Amino acid sequence: MAAHSHVLPFLSPSPSARCSPCGRRAGLLRCAAAAGQAGFFTRLGRLIKEKAKSDVEKLFSGFSKTRENLSVVDELLTYWNLADTDRILDELEEALLVSDFGPKISFRIVDTLREEIRDGKLKSGAEIKEALKRCILELLTSKGGNPELQLGFRKPAVILIVGVNGGGKTTSLGKLAYRFKNEGVKVLMAAGDTFRAAARDQLEVWAERTGSEIVIDNDKKAKPASVLSQAVKRGKREGFDLVLCDTSGRLHTNYGLMEELVSCKKVIAKVLPGAPNEILLVLDGTTGLNMLQQAREFNDVVGVTGFILTKLDGTARGGCVVSVVDELGIPVKFIGVGEGLEDLQPFDSEAFVEAIFP
Numbered sequence: 001m002a003a004h005s006h007v008l009p010f011l012s013p014s015p016s017a018r019c020s021p022c023g024r025r026a027g028l029l030r031c032a033a034a035a036g037q038a039g040f041f042t043r044l045g046r047l048i049k050e051k052a053k054s055d056v057e058k059l060f061s062g063f064s065k066t067r068e069n070l071s072v073v074d075e076l077l078t079y080w081n082l083a084d085t086d087r088i089l090d091e092l093e094e095a096l097l098v099s100d101f102g103p104k105i106s107f108r109i110v111d112t113l114r115e116e117i118r119d120g121k122l123k124s125g126a127e128i129k130e131a132l133k134r135c136i137l138e139l140l141t142s143k144g145g146n147p148e149l150q151l152g153f154r155k156p157a158v159i160l161i162v163g164v165n166g167g168g169k170t171t172s173l174g175k176l177a178y179r180f181k182n183e184g185v186k187v188l189m190a191a192g193d194t195f196r197a198a199a200r201d202q203l204e205v206w207a208e209r210t211g212s213e214i215v216i217d218n219d220k221k222a223k224p225a226s227v228l229s230q231a232v233k234r235g236k237r238e239g240f241d242l243v244l245c246d247t248s249g250r251l252h253t254n255y256g257l258m259e260e261l262v263s264c265k266k267v268i269a270k271v272l273p274g275a276p277n278e279i280l281l282v283l284d285g286t287t288g289l290n291m292l293q294q295a296r297e298f299n300d301v302v303g304v305t306g307f308i309l310t311k312l313d314g315t316a317r318g319g320c321v322v323s324v325v326d327e328l329g330i331p332v333k334f335i336g337v338g339e340g341l342e343d344l345q346p347f348d349s350e351a352f353v354e355a356i357f358p
């Protein structure tokens with residue numbers, strides 16, 4: 001019998017309660033045997049998302065460069081008058097382009113605004129700004145799908161993290177583990193980046209820092225798929241809630257390495273049908289719209305379920321969040337807004353729009 005797989009520890013208001021099937025004490029509210037593990041993961045995804053609402057300040061400071069870039073919008077709209085509409089909308093479009101909203105979206109937004117101004121629906125700079133925010137929010141919510149993590153119905157849930165070199169995969173995995181551990185989740189990390197010894201060491205540091213367990217294969221010739229398979233097996237055997245799988249960076253144009261990811265996905269599914277529950281593609285926010293091609297290729301090969309957009313604190317081009325969602329119809333699930341432990345935020349469209357257009 002797997003070690004205490006019934007437990008939903010983080011839902012617990014009562015540290016002294018016992019799990020009825022196995023009687024162990026771990027601060028239980030209820031047991032998955034009764035409530036269904038589906039509830040466990042649905043709630044977990046939601047809980048993590050709800051936390052985002054309380055972290056608005058962090059998000060706000062993380063987007064300071066993008067906001068600065070877009071502050072010209074406020075200046076433009078303060079002095080807007082009907083006769084100046086064309087010039088101001090041109091400049092607005094330019095400001096959006098510079099912030100990486102991408103040509104298609106920038107044009108579409110400005111076109112919508114132009115129409116609403118022409119129809120007399122928008123009569124002041126303030127109204128135009130609100131309409132602009134509404135347009136962006138609509139783009140994010142209509143195309144992006146559900147930004148909540150979908151962790152399935154069975155323990156352990158498995159998240160596979162993929163992406164090009166240096167985008168922030170390992171760091172994001174560590175920050176994710178930190179978030180989950182704070183909710184009382186039992187996390188196992190899998191050092192699937194067998195390419196460099198330093199990558200294993202880096203993940204080990206994160207495991208220590210977050211109090212997570214880790215599976216490492218010290219054999220230099222170890223294949224990533226084999227490490228991930230071992231980890232998921234252990235996760236299942238020992239009743240872990242979540243297995244977080246790191247992978248090495250790879251260029252989307254490298255056929256052999258992309259195929260390796262397909263094997264990783266397959267071995268995970270072999271141990272746990274239906275897993276990985278999430279395949280999160282890490283995209284470096286500072287790379288600009290190049291990330292669109294990366295995202296397309298990764299999605300074609302492994303089927304991406306969500307994005308983690310990192311280093312948004314280091315770039316003035318936060319509009320790329322909207323571009324990737326619009327181009328690919330895949331939700332941004334997390335954003336990296338700094339190097340600290342708490343600087344990975346569940347993505348919240350409304351908070352994002354407020355952070356870039358306060």
Ligand SMILES: Nc1nc2c(ncn2[C@@H]2O[C@H](COP(=O)(O)OP(=O)(O)OP(=O)(O)O)[C@@H](O)[C@H]2O)c(=O)[nH]1
Pocket residue numbers: 163164165166167168169170171172193199247248249250282310311312313314335336337338339343
């Ligand atoms: N400012 C900032 N830096 C970040 C963020 N996320 C990651 N980094 C930094 O980016 C660098 C690369 O991060 P890693 O997590 O090692 O990237 P990786 O994708 O695992 O790299 P490889 O495994 O070599 O492909 C590190 O210095 C991180 O601290 C972020 O959101 N903001």
Ligand SMILES: [Mg+2]
Pocket residue numbers: 169170171193199246247248249
């Ligand atoms: Mg790494």
